[in-house]
Amino acid sequence: MNSVRLTLERRQRISTLRSTTTYALGLLIGLACGLLVLLAAGAPASTLLNDLVIQVFFSAMGLAQTLTLAVPLILVGLSATAAMRLRFWNVGIEGQLWLGAIGATLVALNDVGSDSLRLPTMLIAAAIAGAAWIAVPLILKLKAGVNELVVTLLLSNVAYLLLQHLLFGAWKDPVNSFPVSPRYDDSEQLASLGFGNLHSGLYIALGITLLMAILVQKSRTGFYVDVIGHNRPAALAAGIPVTATITLMILLSGALAGLAGGLIVTGVEHRLTQTIGINTTFSGIVIAFIARFNPLAVLPTAIVLAGIYNAGGTLKVFYGIPDAIVVLIQGIVLLTLLMIQFFRSYRVSLLIPSRKQPA
Template sequence: MPVTPTAKPRLRLVPLLEPRQRVSDRFNVLVYMASLAVATALSVGLLWLAGVAPSDLGREIATTAFSSPRALGSVLAQTTPLIVAGLATAIAFRSSFWNIGLEGQMILGAIFATAVAVWDIGPESLRLLSMALAACLGGIIWIAGPAYLKLRLQVNEVITTLLLNYVAFNLLLHLLYGPWKDPVSSFPHSAQFEPFERLPQLGWQNLNWGLPLAIILAVVLWWVFSKSRVGYLIDILRSNTTMATAVGVPVLGLSVASILASGAVGGLTGFVISAGVEGRMTQDFFSGYLFSGVLIAFLGRNQPFGVVIVAFLMALLILVGQSLQVFFGVPSALVQLVQGIFIICVAASEFFLTYNMHWRSAV
């Protein structure tokens, strides 16, 4: 009886995922830079398909940002509020509080600052400082409710902070169409702030003191997060709340302080735009900053200096996108798609930081 030869088993490679126990700073940076490189390549290819050649894109970037001091000044002016918005979001995210109410905190900050100007609170020499402190207070008040609901009742902060944006917006409309409407033009914005109620100019390319304020805030937060005991405790709190409680970390107090600080900086963002950019409170000054703040904090890995760099690149992308719309007919949705590509690529890179992939043979 003939013997049928047995077939040799076919070997194949299968992936094996193991959680990483430790990630070096060097590997972290390499993965992050690789994700940005992939996102850049995909974005350039997408714009090429839309009719913008890579050479034209490079020329537009160089012209928009570096062709003249005026061009660089425009980018820096756009960068200033983005830095503060990104820092406000990053503070909350570092303590695992997902603050999606930045726009509401900006509105309340602008309302409180405008109230100081409208009602002439305090001497003129201290008016600007009073407006800044009032703006911080407005942001703190607006985030205090979601903080209480989260920490005491475990209500999802994404829902509460997001819904409060609409409440703040309607309060803003009530004021601008009612008691605070500009009596001169009757348009729905507040009266023009007095010169002593506006951020002073730096004397170069129409930049004001909002930019140094944003940089100083980033440096202070970098020191707090990287060099102070508070930053170390926040890192423990973010990594494992149960362990933080077990080792004696004041979880409740630290969480409250971080959340309120995020609200204060969010309110300060409204002040920087109202007193520095607009010179008054308008009904749409906050538009788009919620998404931009989340995007900047995420791409900057919630690091203050990373936020500054990403905010500059975001401002450059906004201005280049406007130029591409005018000269190349690129739709605005395509610019937003480019932002989404960067988010997806950076989010996908977290996989390589979380898991170590091995390949093994299997039958």
């Protein structure tokens, strides 16, 4: 008896229309599933549109809060993109962010440099600290073949313990009962844009996004990254500087995560706290995957995800929806996009064997 079979055939050419359509479809399906989860968790259907869309993206206060949350998310999304284009799993973004915040605070508390240059020095120190923190798993990966998943993850725990050690010890504000550092001086804070809590770090995030897009899509280094990411042995055979390219991009990944920490403490918190950067590793990876590792696509993706976080805060306060539901919705959207991407790349055919006619 002849059986019916399903066959997979990889599409040789994927049009821009198909790519855009499948991406939008996957995003809509994922968000629709997320809405069903919210309804099942007890969120009232009558106010979901207002709480999740209108108040988050179309009211002045909500949009300002969404953009403020989006600033560090843009940088952690770019951080994950820089590493994962080379198949380097940086799951220590939170640790690099915390080191960046520590580096910026170190400059502020010790009054390094003149007042006029203090803020740029803090941001540079944040980027250097993040790059230094990822240099450890990078060296172990290149020299000893140690899995970066393990090292970056464990170093995040070390970074958090270091953060707590400082905040409960030498850097604890003596006039505050909470474990926070002294407040930064005015010259050590990013300028407010007069739109809620939004600060000039938004311009930094936009500028870095543009520079990353040029680096990845228009430069020779970006070409090297694509070749190494797809076929490292072929890149070595072609004479491409594999080690130098990997070192540059992975250090850049750590620097971007560290800078995200610097922007949080100089733009929003204005001091070092132990609550900054929670769940940024997962958020950065989600943003990178949804944006398909395209730096320009990271920008709108981070803003949408920031809106989800913003709406999640509203749902938590007014309807008792836990933070885990917001994380679950992120996972649903990511998995939906990955499944849709599979059907974008492959054609599924139904093979029905023909019946043989009797002689």
